[in-house]
Amino acid sequence: MNTPKVLIVGAGIGGVTAGIALRAKGIDVEIYEAAAQQRSPGTALGLASNATKVLRALGIDLAAADCGRALECFELRTAVGKLIRSLPVRAITGELGDPIVSIHRNDVMRTLQKAAGDLSVRYGAEVVDFKIGDGGVSVTCADGRRAHADVLIGADGIRSVVRAKLCGEFQPTEYGYVCWLATTPFSHPRMVRGYCGHYWGRGQRFGLIDIGGTTAYWWGTKNMPVAKARDWRGGKAEILAAFHGWAPEIVAVIERTPAHAIVSVPAQDRPFLDRWGSGPVSLLGDAAHPMLTSIGQGASSAIEDGYVLAEALATAADPVAALRHYEDTRHNRTRMLVRSSRRLSRLEQAENPVVRAVRNLGLRCAPTRIVKRQSIRPMQFDLGVNA
């Protein structure tokens, strides 16, 4: 059986993981990336057990690479720092079998690039169009370059041009809150090794996370009009004012962060697509199923996508049938993740005092086995069943 030549648009976490997984199957793959060089996103994220499991299967061990910090302690707190509930992290990761790792995005990309070896990534190659035909798909870049492949994968993020061409150009759905995020050198007695604290206020929340090397990753959210969240231009003083009176570690970490290191992102996703492929073209990661950040599964599910895609293309005789099998395999799980993120986001950003009181009481009183089951569910990914 001849393996297809695959062209991936986008060298983000999803595109590069897919490239590594495809090449491990002996598939000829090339990535076209719009940025002039590998991006340095500056902030961090959590890679859930499902992601670290897939990376391990691809020979990428984040612990051995000595970057990031395995989660050891997850606490939900009120705005002023009163403990609502500790999650049973050891029991959760023990059952899942792989760690949850909080890690700087630069370290993720560096580790992936290292594992990718001589995988061909063409930087400065912004794909603007593609045409299906001649037994495959031809791609055009902004600088006039053209390329041909048997399969095209759009891994080009929430504003994917491949998705727009396949499914129509629509604006993302906006949820009326902004997320500020940054990493900074920081130590505090509350931030013990492997700490992740989520603090819930009124229409606002804050995350403080140990990513190793005495560095903290923090994010804060705040409800505001959609247009303001989309194009937030405030400064650090506005963020400090928003979290005035919150737990001392929160105020301290914001104060410690240089203003230029703080990034702002509006809360956005898109309506879930019933089908995200056509002929030899498909999508992956945020291009296919962008989700709100609440359950921290956007990048982790993009990593899963790459693994499943490679399994499908390596085993089916017909690449087009392989793409439809990949989409079918991913459909229910990614829809569940998109919906769960929206549901949790509504609860987390709630302003209504009754809703917030019931939410916190529910969490305080819920039996540990239920909390554990609900925490495990989004991270359950069986390599065999999903291939």
Ligand SMILES: Cc1cc2nc3c(=O)[nH]c(=O)nc-3n(C[C@H](O)[C@H](O)[C@H](O)COP(=O)(O)OP(=O)(O)OC[C@H]3O[C@@H](n4cnc5c(N)ncnc54)[C@H](O)[C@@H]3O)c2cc1C
């Ligand atoms: C505030 C915040 C916190 C988050 N926290 C987490 C978390 O804790 N855990 C988690 O799993 N996920 C998290 N996510 C989600 C995660 O960041 C995304 O889901 C993930 O980065 C998606 O990866 P991707 O490769 O699909 O897309 P992207 O990372 O968006 O990469 C797309 C790539 O395509 C390139 N590109 C775009 N257009 C073109 C073009 N026309 N031609 C060529 N190249 C192009 C871009 O330059 C980019 O390199 C968070 C997101 C946000 C906003």
